Amino acid sequence: MSxxxxxxxxxxxEIEDGGSAGFAVxxxxxxxxxxxxxxxxxxxxxYENSCPHIGxxxxxxxxxxxxxxxxxxxxxxxxxxxxxxxxxCISGPCMGDxxxxxxxxxxxxxxxxxxx
Numbered sequence: 001m002s003x004x005x006x007x008x009x010x011x012x013x014e015i016e017d018g019g020s021a022g023f024a025v026x027x028x029x030x031x032x033x034x035x036x037x038x039x040x041x042x043x044x045x046x047y048e049n050s051c052p053h054i055g056x057x058x059x060x061x062x063x064x065x066x067x068x069x070x071x072x073x074x075x076x077x078x079x080x081x082x083x084x085x086x087x088x089c090i091s092g093p094c095m096g097d098x099x100x101x102x103x104x105x106x107x108x109x110x111x112x113x114x115x116x
Contacts, residue, residue, distance in 0.1 A: 005112070006104070006105065006112030006113055006114040006115070007025050007026065007112060007113045007115060008110050008111070008112055009021075009023045009025070009035075009037060009104075009110075009111045009112065009113055010023070010037070010110065010111055011109055011110050011111075012039065012042070012044070012106055012109055012110060012111055013109070015037060015039040015044075015111075016039070017039055017040070017041060018039065018040065018066075018070045019038075019039055019066070019070070020036055020037060020038045020039070020059075020063060020064065020065040020066050020073075021036070021037050021063045022034060022035070022036050022037075022049055022059055022062055022063045022065070023035050023036075023037065023113070025102075025113050025115055026115070027115055028115065028116065033048055033049075033050075034048070034049035034050070034057055035047065035048055035049055035102050035113060036048075036049045036058065036059070036063075036065045036073070037104070037111055038065065038066070038073065038084050040084065042106065043106075044104055044106060044111050045084050045085060045087075045101075046101065046102040046103075046104040046111075046113060047073070047082075047087050047099040047100060047101055047102060048099065048100040048101075048102060049065075050099075050100065051075045051077060051078075051080065051094065052089065052094045052097035052098065052099065052100075053075070053077070053078060053080060053092070053093045053094035053097070054077065056075070056076075056077045057076070058073065058074070058075045058076055058077075059076060060074075060076040066084075067081065071084075072084065072090070073087070073099070075092065075094075078092050078093050079091075079092055080092025080093060080094050080095070082098075082099055086098070086101075087099030087100070087101055102114075102115065103115075103116070
């Protein structure tokens with residue numbers, strides 16, 4: 001567990017297993033950024049909600065970041081596919097790039113973003 005308290009995003013059980021959700025978080029300078037949380041069991045993968053290709057948000061509708069099979073994160077703008085576990089782009093105009101990871105942890109049944 002980190003020494004940083006972090007920003008509470010939600011209760012883990014508010015995101016269905018295999019699902020996703022989006023949130024706005026404050027950076028230390030006060031600027032707000034969008035983040036996505038992908039849940040797989042008791043693990044969460046958190047990334048900045050910004051496509052490395054052109055910086056657009058990835059969700060088709062608020063909180064919907066996954067392809068139909070829930071196997072990959074998909075960009076709503078150009079259909080780029082990213083691996084959930086590391087944010088690596090395997091298909092699309094930004095192939096070979098990565099989503100920007102956000103440090104996060106689950107504790108006491110909740111998801112926290114550790115923004116520094």
